[in-house]
Amino acid sequence: MAARVLYGGRASLEIGIGSAVICCLIALVLALIAGFFGRIADAVLSRLMDLIWAFPVYLLAISLATVLLTKPNGLEWGFVHVDPSSLWVPTFIIAIVYVPYVFRPVRGQVLSARHKEYVEAAIAQGASNVRLMFVEILPNVITTVIVMLPLMIATTVLTEAALSFLSIGVQPPKASWGTIIDDGQALLYSRPMVAIAPGIMIVLTVLSLNVLGDGVRDALDPRAKLRMKA
Amino acid sequence: MAVFIARRFVGLVVVLFAITVLTFLIFFATPGIDPTRQLAGRNPTPETVAAIKHEFGLDRSLPVQYALMMKRLFISRDLVSYGNQALKVVPAITSAAPVTFSLVIGAAVIWVVFSILVGLLAVVLKGTVFDPLLMILALIGISMPVFWLGEVVNLVTQDRAHGFFLFSWVPPLGYTPITHDPFMWFKQLVFPWITLSILYIGFYARVLRANLLEVENEDYVRTARAKGLSERKVLLKHMLRTSLITFVSLFGLDFGVLVGGGALLTEVVFGLPGVGLLTYRSLVALDLPVIMATVIYGAFFITIANALVDVVYARLDPRIRPA
Numbered sequence: 078m079a080a081r082v083l084y085g086g087r088a089s090l091e092i093g094i095g096s097a098v099i100c101c102l103i104a105l106v107l108a109l110i111a112g113f114f115g116r117i118a119d120a121v122l123s124r125l126m127d128l129i130w131a132f133p134v135y136l137l138a139i140s141l142a143t144v145l146l147t148k149p150n151g152l153e154w155g156f157v158h159v160d161p162s163s164l165w166v167p168t169f170i171i172a173i174v175y176v177p178y179v180f181r182p183v184r185g186q187v188l189s190a191r192h193k194e195y196v197e198a199a200i201a202q203g204a205s206n207v208r209l210m211f212v213e214i215l216p217n218v219i220t221t222v223i224v225m226l227p228l229m230i231a232t233t234v235l236t237e238a239a240l241s242f243l244s245i246g247v248q249p250p251k252a253s254w255g256t257i258i259d260d261g262q263a264l265l266y267s268r269p270m271v272a273i274a275p276g277i278m279i280v281l282t283v284l285s286l287n288v289l290g291d292g293v294r295d296a297l298d299p300r301a302k303l304r305m306k307a
Numbered sequence: 308m309a310v311f312i313a314r315r316f317v318g319l320v321v322v323l324f325a326i327t328v329l330t331f332l333i334f335f336a337t338p339g340i341d342p343t344r345q346l347a348g349r350n351p352t353p354e355t356v357a358a359i360k361h362e363f364g365l366d367r368s369l370p371v372q373y374a375l376m377m378k379r380l381f382i383s384r385d386l387v388s389y390g391n392q393a394l395k396v397v398p399a400i401t402s403a404a405p406v407t408f409s410l411v412i413g414a415a416v417i418w419v420v421f422s423i424l425v426g427l428l429a430v431v432l433k434g435t436v437f438d439p440l441l442m443i444l445a446l447i448g449i450s451m452p453v454f455w456l457g458e459v460v461n462l463v464t465q466d467r468a469h470g471f472f473l474f475s476w477v478p479p480l481g482y483t484p485i486t487h488d489p490f491m492w493f494k495q496l497v498f499p500w501i502t503l504s505i506l507y508i509g510f511y512a513r514v515l516r517a518n519l520l521e522v523e524n525e526d527y528v529r530t531a532r533a534k535g536l537s538e539r540k541v542l543l544k545h546m547l548r549t550s551l552i553t554f555v556s557l558f559g560l561d562f563g564v565l566v567g568g569g570a571l572l573t574e575v576v577f578g579l580p581g582v583g584l585l586t587y588r589s590l591v592a593l594d595l596p597v598i599m600a601t602v603i604y605g606a607f608f609i610t611i612a613n614a615l616v617d618v619v620y621a622r623l624d625p626r627i628r629p630a
Binding site: 128131144145235245261272276 | 322325326329330333334337446447449450451452454455456458459461462465466564567568569571572575576586587590591593595598599601602605606609610613
């Protein structure tokens with residue numbers, strides 16, 4: 078039992094951290110493009126993000142997961158082979174679902190940084206667009222992402238557990254805290270620890286991440302009013 | 308105001324259209340996916356497969372497929388589930404919706420009352436040990452997976468402590484319509500309500516506390532104090548009112564999300580036959596028509612709720628209204 082919980086924790090943390098990092102990277106790049114180029118790029122990306130935002134997180138994840146997991150042999154996209162039991166499937170699903178939540182605040186910051194004097198100075202020196210985006214603007218907006226990261230991980234760990242509990246996250250034979258709680262539901266009255274133990278692990282993990290996130294926010298960005306949803 | 312509503316309405320229609328398109332594309336046009344197999348459920352007969360192919364126009368172009376699907380969802384409303392013998396999808400959702408509403412409305416009442424209480428209490432007790440203590444409790448509430456909390460609650464109230472007088476009145480899991488037996492309806496929903504509201508009590512109490520502390524330094528609060536109002540009046544009439552603006556807009560969004568499918572996990576754990584449980588059952592059976600319909604229903608509900616919040620908000624706060 079203890080071994081299973083520890084082993085499940087590996088999958089839970091891998092997916093939680095992996096998807097939060099991937100999500101922040103995608104959101105960061107998209108926000109840089111949208112905020113820097115403005116006009117059509119901004120309009121298209123912002124509308125797309127609004128659209129994803131309009132979906133309830135769980136329903137969008139459920140739709141993607143049902144489609145990606147129904148093929149027993151996995152999917153073939155050119156040279157990419159998606160194995161349904163791979164941890165990458167839930168990782169990417171969760172990452173995509175949360176992109177708009179990071180995209181919005183970062184895009185706003187890129188927009189305001191775009192017309193600061195130091196960017197104009199760099200333009201006057203003949204800096205290329207790529208240099209402007211990644212050397213001038215990026216270091217000034219990265220704080221927001223760093224502040225959001227621990228809170229994102231807390232959110233993605235909870236989401237992974239929920240999806241696995243609904244049997245559309247981590248697939249057997251692999252296990253995560255969510256799948257163990259799901260297994261434990263049938264044994265609830267006879268062997269309650271099967272469901273309780275992984276739940277306690279989730280609470281402790283998410284709680285520490287939330288405390289860490291609050292601390293990082295207060296240290297780096299005292300005025301930030303991040304309203305992250307669990 | 309009329310212009311604002313009209314513009315919001317056009318935006319709403321565009322988003323709703325985009326939602327149906329995106330959902331449709333996910334289910335029908337993901338590369339490498341055969342929608343026929345997906346629609347047919349587990350182990351279909353060749354006849355079913357052929358019938359589905361014809362019925363959904365899967366041998367025709369994507370726009371035609373989309374139009375056919377939407378016609379069956381919204382106009383003729385006769386979309387039928389294949390995995391679950393001839394279950395009509397749209398009536399199944401409408402009959403499940405009252406259960407979800409019962410759950411979410413009750414939980415919302417609890418979480419609004421208690422989060423305001425906890426938030427106010429934390430501000431009043433600032434400087435004592437109780438403020439950090441309450442905030443730690445709130446943080447724990449946010450960090451608990453709701454389905455796990457539900458299982459623990461079930462374990463205690465249904466099994467381990469059911470003989471104990473405190474929980475002996477708890478009826479078995481399930482749902483009784485309020486028209487049938489209001490008392491039973493209430494008894495069966497008490498613990499689902501509490502379970503669902505705990506996360507939100509924690510979250511809203513934290514937001515409210517932060518907002519209250521923020522307005523504490525505003526001029527109008529100092530004025531209210533300076534003209535000799537009691538601390539209670541300052542807190543309730545002056546500080547709380549302005550702090551409730553964020554609270555109300557968050558509430559609108561969360562309420563929409565919960566009715567639109569966010570209550571899924573609570574419904575599954577407590578066996579409440581709402582829209583969420585319907586989605587879950589079709590997930591287990593891989594019943595695509597039902598999943599697609601519930602996803603669209605949920606997204607629609609949320610988008611419409613958001614638009615309503617915007618309009619109410621603009622009505623309350625003239626600064627948001629375009630000149």
